[in-house]
Amino acid sequence: MKRRPRRSVPATLTALVILAVCVFAAAVSIQLIIGEKPWISYAAVTGWLHDRHWTDPIPGIAGGVAALLGLILLLAAVLPGKATVLPLRGDLDSGASRRSYRSTLRTAASSVEGVSGAKVKLGGRRVKAVVTTARTNTDGLAEAVRTAVEQRVGQIDPVTPPAVKVRLKTSGSTS
Template identity: 50%
Template sequence: MKRRTRRRLPATVTAVVLLAACAAVAVFAIQMILGRTPVVDFPAVAGTLHATRWSDLAPAVIAAVIAVLGLVLLVLAILPGKLRVIPLDGPVPSGAARHSYRGMLRTAASTVDGVAGASVRLRGKRLLVKVSTRRTETAGLADAVRAAVGERLDRIGPAMRPTVRVRVRRTR
């Protein structure tokens, strides 16, 4: 069970641009059919486009911008999104919500003696646990947090176990 994030922003931008272009074409067509004065002066636009040469700077810049936007949209469509559900190991296909998974690991790190606060960041196959402590001596605290998070990971049983990195910060 692998659910990934949807690509809402690129899809919305593409849809809005296409909708605006279609609406403009429809408005221009209806104005011409009804015999009204169009909003855009087509002979002036045609004259400007006819006078523009392919060797000019403007067509090259416009083409480059459109090509870059197309490449960005293509890359966003091809690359996989963030996992929303972390697959769990077991005979039955199951998963844990990413938010819940991080919350369980943050709770495990927070229960270690001497930890004042904890945050968990999951990036691919890496898990970064940042803890803050009021202790002046932090020796062994990172190992204790790593052990607590590792024990919780054993209980959760993810299909791909992330490597755990711990950063300890002293607060005064």
């Protein structure tokens, strides 16, 4: 079971950049081999590079950009992303997908009497529910929604139960 996201976006971007550079180098090499005029002259590139000095700003900027890109790719590979499967307690290796977890908690928040709609966001150790109501008197509604969501979290029984935060929004308000 994959509990962490795959790093497909950074890997794909890196692979595409390397592929483009290789295709370009192969095309220029083939053009040189068959005797056609290459897209970029080898002599012009080497002459331009030969005229650069280490004290010029261009090598420093190019090195800084390369180091920054390398650091970004290294951090993307090492730092964990959001869990795609949230681990559950129990004897078996079990988990719930973030989508189904969020959907179940949204259903629990919507099932409270007086709630006309609910949106749920999952954080690292927090669940934030924004519920919409048509009631003018909202006394106790937020606590009822919090209790319903916490009961559902208790039924799901995640390894680390999140803190539940509820925000009420009346259907006439714009915030």
